[in-house]
Amino acid sequence: xxxxxxxxxxxxxxxxxxxxxxxxxxxxxxxxxxxxxxxxxxxxxxxxxxxxxxxxxxxxxxxxxxxxxxxxxxxxxxxxxxxxxxxxxxxxxxxxxxxxxxxxxxxxxxxxxxxxxxxxxxxxxxxxxxxxxxxxxxxxxxxxxxxxxxxxxxxxxxxxxxxxxxxxxxxxxxxxxxxxxxxxxxxxxxxxxxxxxxxxxxxxxxxxxxxxxxxxxxxxxxxxxxxxxxxxxxxxxxxxxxxxxxxxxxxxxxxxxxxxxxxxxxxxxxxxxxxxxxxxx
Amino acid sequence: xxxxxxxxxxxxxxxxxxxxxxxxxxxxxxxxxxxxxxxxxxxxxxxxxxxxxxxxxxxxxxxxxxxxxxxxxxxxxxxxxxxxxxxxxxxxxxxxxxxxxxxxxxxxxxxxxxxxxxxxxxxxxxxxxxxxxxxxxxxxxxxxxxxxxxxxxxxxxxxxxxxxxxxxxxxxxxxxxxxxxxxxxxxxxxxxxxxxxxxxxxxxxxxxxxxxxxxxxxxxxxxxxxxxxxxxxxxxxxxxxxxxxxxxxxxxxxxxxxxxxxxxxxxxxxxxxxxxxxxxxxxxxxxxxxxxxxxxxxxxxxxxxxxxxxxxxxxxxxxxxxxxxxxxxxxxxxxxxxxxxxxxxxxxxxxxxxxxxxxxxxxxxxxxxxxxxxxxxxxxxxxxxxxxxxxxxxxxxxxxxxxxxxxxxxxxxxxxxxxxxxxxxxxxxxxxxxxxxxxxxxxxxxxxxxxxxxxxx
Numbered sequence: 076x077x078x079x080x081x082x083x084x085x086x087x088x089x090x091x092x093x094x095x096x097x098x099x100x101x102x103x104x105x106x107x108x109x110x111x112x113x114x115x116x117x118x119x120x121x122x123x124x125x126x127x128x129x130x131x132x133x134x135x136x137x138x139x140x141x142x143x144x145x146x147x148x149x150x151x152x153x154x155x156x157x158x159x160x161x162x163x164x165x166x167x168x169x170x171x172x173x174x175x176x177x178x179x180x181x182x183x184x185x186x187x188x189x190x191x192x193x194x195x196x197x198x199x200x201x202x203x204x205x206x207x208x209x210x211x212x213x214x215x216x217x218x219x220x221x222x223x224x225x226x227x228x229x230x231x232x233x234x235x236x237x238x239x240x241x242x243x244x245x246x247x248x249x250x251x252x253x254x255x256x257x258x259x260x261x262x263x264x265x266x267x268x269x270x271x272x273x274x275x276x277x278x279x280x281x282x283x284x285x286x287x288x289x290x291x292x293x294x295x296x297x298x299x300x301x302x303x304x305x306x307x308x309x310x311x312x313x314x315x316x317x318x319x320x321x322x323x324x325x326x327x328x329x330x331x332x333x334x335x336x337x338x339x340x341x342x343x344x345x346x347x348x349x350x351x352x353x354x355x356x
Numbered sequence: 357x358x359x360x361x362x363x364x365x366x367x368x369x370x371x372x373x374x375x376x377x378x379x380x381x382x383x384x385x386x387x388x389x390x391x392x393x394x395x396x397x398x399x400x401x402x403x404x405x406x407x408x409x410x411x412x413x414x415x416x417x418x419x420x421x422x423x424x425x426x427x428x429x430x431x432x433x434x435x436x437x438x439x440x441x442x443x444x445x446x447x448x449x450x451x452x453x454x455x456x457x458x459x460x461x462x463x464x465x466x467x468x469x470x471x472x473x474x475x476x477x478x479x480x481x482x483x484x485x486x487x488x489x490x491x492x493x494x495x496x497x498x499x500x501x502x503x504x505x506x507x508x509x510x511x512x513x514x515x516x517x518x519x520x521x522x523x524x525x526x527x528x529x530x531x532x533x534x535x536x537x538x539x540x541x542x543x544x545x546x547x548x549x550x551x552x553x554x555x556x557x558x559x560x561x562x563x564x565x566x567x568x569x570x571x572x573x574x575x576x577x578x579x580x581x582x583x584x585x586x587x588x589x590x591x592x593x594x595x596x597x598x599x600x601x602x603x604x605x606x607x608x609x610x611x612x613x614x615x616x617x618x619x620x621x622x623x624x625x626x627x628x629x630x631x632x633x634x635x636x637x638x639x640x641x642x643x644x645x646x647x648x649x650x651x652x653x654x655x656x657x658x659x660x661x662x663x664x665x666x667x668x669x670x671x672x673x674x675x676x677x678x679x680x681x682x683x684x685x686x687x688x689x690x691x692x693x694x695x696x697x698x699x700x701x702x703x704x705x706x707x708x709x710x711x712x713x714x715x716x717x718x719x720x721x722x723x724x725x726x727x728x729x730x731x732x733x734x735x736x737x738x739x740x741x742x743x744x745x746x747x748x749x750x751x752x753x754x755x756x757x758x759x760x761x762x763x764x765x766x767x768x769x770x771x772x773x774x775x776x777x778x779x780x781x782x783x784x785x786x787x788x789x790x791x792x793x794x795x796x797x798x799x800x801x802x803x804x805x806x807x808x809x810x811x812x813x
Contacts, residue, residue, distance in 0.1 A: 162563075
């Protein structure tokens with residue numbers, strides 16, 4: 076069955092939304108899980124978090140930023156095109172229950188996977204405080220959707236073009252310092268952001284969960300490319316995660332391992348751009 | 357006595373830089389000459405040595421008569437993957453080990469003859485097999501590796517409707533992601549899979565059972581389920597430095613190279629670190645495959661580090677020989693204790709300790725013991741851990757009433773029957789990592805048991 080793109084939209088510059096026809100996956104998908112996709116025969120397998128799913132329509136929504144060759148190539152596909160392989164739902168679902176007050180932190184493209192969790196926490200009867208951040212106002216994702224499922228919504232931008240001028244951690248800290256009883260924090264975004272959030276919540280001893288975006292190949296526990304150190308134990312992000320206790324994660328190792336193929340990624344991207352735009356080099 | 361025919365192969369100096377097949381296959385003349393060596397024993401011992409019960413003397417007789425079509429037909433009545441078996445079976449410990457000629461010298465090259473007749477057929481185009489009368493029973497097979505493909509083929513031949521669910525984007529399991537192109541060309545695997553499909557088997561790729569559907573879900577739609585999920589979980593050594601950049605499980609390294617074709621990067625998008633000084637830890641076929649892949653990716657030096665001696669290496673004799681011919685260095689009786697890295701988390705050295713072997717224990721194997729004070733460092737920019745695999749827990753964790761051993765293997769009877777009604781299992785999922793042919797044997801036995809079960813149902 077072809078994994079056809081039913082909808083494609085550029086949400087903000089370089090960040091795209093795609094609805095993929097994948098009824099079997101949509102039937103089972105849950106917040107917190109991810110898919111692995113391969114665009115074509117020569118493509119690599121990349122993991123992308125499920126941003127939303129529609130069991131009736133049989134679609135999976137994913138949101139991605141065009142940063143390297145594969146994501147850029149993906150962003151050039153149009154509605155009606157198909158992806159060769161689309162595998163999931165992988166990883167463990169997010170742990171959602173009635174905790175009381177939950178802070179959801181989404182940074183950059185990380186707002187996308189935070190959304191279904193915010194909605195689920197809201198539906199489970201929690202007070203949902205959401206903090207979403209971006210480098211600049213024009214890169215901010217899904218403000219309206221997040222507002223719909225949040226009791227309180229805070230916006231931060233690195234350059235101050237919208238909301239709080241600063242980082243998401245500033246708001247997390249302010250809320251915790253104000254004495255608001257917070258039962259759980261979930262942070263999804265760049266590793267530096269997740270590390271910073273973990274650093275802020277630790278002194279307050281608030282249970283903090285992050286979703287790790289390690290390099291993966293198969294996504295089923297077969298290769299171990301995605302190994303992360305959690306509480307000094309090696310875990311596979313694909314089958315043991317992707318969510319882990321933020322206070323136990325070795326973020327330095329995560330970031331080091333994420334940089335493993337930087338030279339190759341750069342070379343592949345340069346070559347791709349040359350082929351597409353005509354070589355200027 | 358006629359001498360055993362020599363297998364033509366690519367020159368080691370040339371082949372160490374390419375991924376083309378090493379062994380080139382017998383010529384027709386060679387095959388006929390080799391087949392004539394067979395004594396046509398009345399009570400053939402070789403057949404007893406074959407887990408899938410190929411009637412070896414019968415097919416060899418056809419080869420000796422130059423009737424290659426009849427030879428392959430004979431094999432295919434029981435073995436759906438002969439081109440694979442002819443290449444990767446450890447014949448020296450199975451059929452050829454029991455050959456009478458071995459007592460006086462060299463056994464008949466049974467594997468190479470099997471490969472020869474399979475290749476002749478593949479080159480001509482495989483005949484469409486006859487479809488049996490449908491039984492109206494449906495069987496789901498989880499995993500399209502050697503166990504699953506064999507069970508599927510046998511069940512389809514018996515008239516059952518068979519659907520395979522494969523987690524990866526290509527079929528073949530370890531034949532595709534694990535065994536390298538130069539030992540088992542992927543076109544050969546594809547052709548054998550095509551043959552299984554021609555028998556009427558449907559294959560769903562990209563379908564991770566335990567996630568997209570559970571075994572319990574499958575049982576609502578199918579009359580029986582066979583688990584051929586293999587032993588896909590990599591085992592690490594649990595030593596310091598194992599998470600350094602440049603340290604791979606053999607599974608990851610081989611999957612990148614074989615399944616994702618990273619040896620053709622950047623034509624193919626998946627990268628793999630091409631090391632200059634590569635260390636492979638382990639002494640099995642997977643270690644040999646990893647070492648020889650690393651060499652072909654352009655390493656200056658590839659070293660196998662193994663804690664026992666060469667005698668104890670579980671790899672096929674031919675693989676060890678080929679690795680040596682290609683210039684792989686062997687550091688035997690050596691065991692890693694930790695890995696050292698630089699500030700950016702890249703591996704720089706592997707620290708090892710020398711080992712010695714004590715007296716054989718109850719299992720007949722010598723336990724290696726560390727030699728105190730013999731620690732030493734070896735430079736390395738890529739380290740590949742090939743010390744084994746264990747079964748993937750994805751299916752067991754999501755299946756109700758399926759008993760597992762403490763080693764994570766599925767508990768099953770000789771015939772593949774598990775503790776869950778209608779669910780059978782075989783291959784590495786049951787035994788832990790073993791060989792392609794033993795998995796095929798298990799698939800065959802389970803297919804018979806499933807057929808009996810379906811008849812009673």
